[in-house]
Amino acid sequence: MARGALIGGIALILGSFSPPALAQQGPVLDRGSVISAVLTIDSERLFLESAFGRRVAKEIEEKGAELTAENRRIEAELEAEEKQLTELRGTLSAEEFRALANAFDEKVQKTRQAQAAKGRAINDLLGKEREVFLKAAAPVLEQLMRDADAGVILERRSVFVSSTAIEITDNAIQLLDETLGSGSD
Numbered sequence: 001m002a003r004g005a006l007i008g009g010i011a012l013i014l015g016s017f018s019p020p021a022l023a024q025q026g027p028v029l030d031r032g033s034v035i036s037a038v039l040t041i042d043s044e045r046l047f048l049e050s051a052f053g054r055r056v057a058k059e060i061e062e063k064g065a066e067l068t069a070e071n072r073r074i075e076a077e078l079e080a081e082e083k084q085l086t087e088l089r090g091t092l093s094a095e096e097f098r099a100l101a102n103a104f105d106e107k108v109q110k111t112r113q114a115q116a117a118k119g120r121a122i123n124d125l126l127g128k129e130r131e132v133f134l135k136a137a138a139p140v141l142e143q144l145m146r147d148a149d150a151g152v153i154l155e156r157r158s159v160f161v162s163s164t165a166i167e168i169t170d171n172a173i174q175l176l177d178e179t180l181g182s183g184s185d
Contacts, residue, residue, distance in 0.1 A: 037151040040159050041141070042169045047133055050173050055182035056129040063122050071115055078108060133183065137172075140179050144168055 047053040085104055089097050145153055148168070156167060 035149075036163075036166045037149075038162075038166060039145060039148055039150045039153045040156040040162055040167050041153050041172055042156040042167075044157075045169050046137070046172055046176070047130060049169075050133070050180070051177045052133050052136070052180050052183040055184055056126065056133070060122060060126050060129075063125070067115070067118050067122065070118075074111055074115065078111065133180075136180050136183065137176055140175050141172060144172055144175060 048057065081104065085097075085100055088100070092100070141153055145151070150166075153168070156162075156169070
């Protein structure tokens with residue numbers, strides 16, 4: 001009987017004990033009653049919905065719109081030049097016309113390559129910004145992992161089935177916004 005009371009008393013004390021890692025200041029991870037050494041995160045959503053990711057998306061969208069406008073302007077100029085070249089066809093010798101047509105074709109090819117390179121540069125910028133984001137986010141995610149007393153954070157899309165209680169994307173976005181902001185500094 002005394003042993004049962006002792007075990008009950010220990011259970012009561014342990015039940016009211018809050019581990020230091022969970023009692024720290026910072027974002028509260030509301031995971032319900034689930035205690036898990038594994039957390040999940042949607043890294044795509046983490047990037048796109050964070051202030052940092054929204055800033056990058058806006059910049060990429062603006063650069064893409066500029067490139068599209070430039071492409072349309074160049075296309076109109078090339079179409080006008082092609083029309084002039086076609087009109088000259090009847091007034092030039094075959095050799096003269098062929099030389100102009102070849103020069104025009106070469107100009108078109110160089111323009112296409114230059115514009116394609118600009119498009120790749122925009123895509124490269126997105127990749128570089130993602131890398132910067134992930135490097136900056138790593139300490140924040142590690143802190144969330146420590147606060148939850150977890151040992152690993154897995155990509156949500158790689159997990160077949162899991163409890164929503166171990167999904168920390170919203171918490172991570174909130175903390176990243178507080179810590180990194182838009183990352184424009």
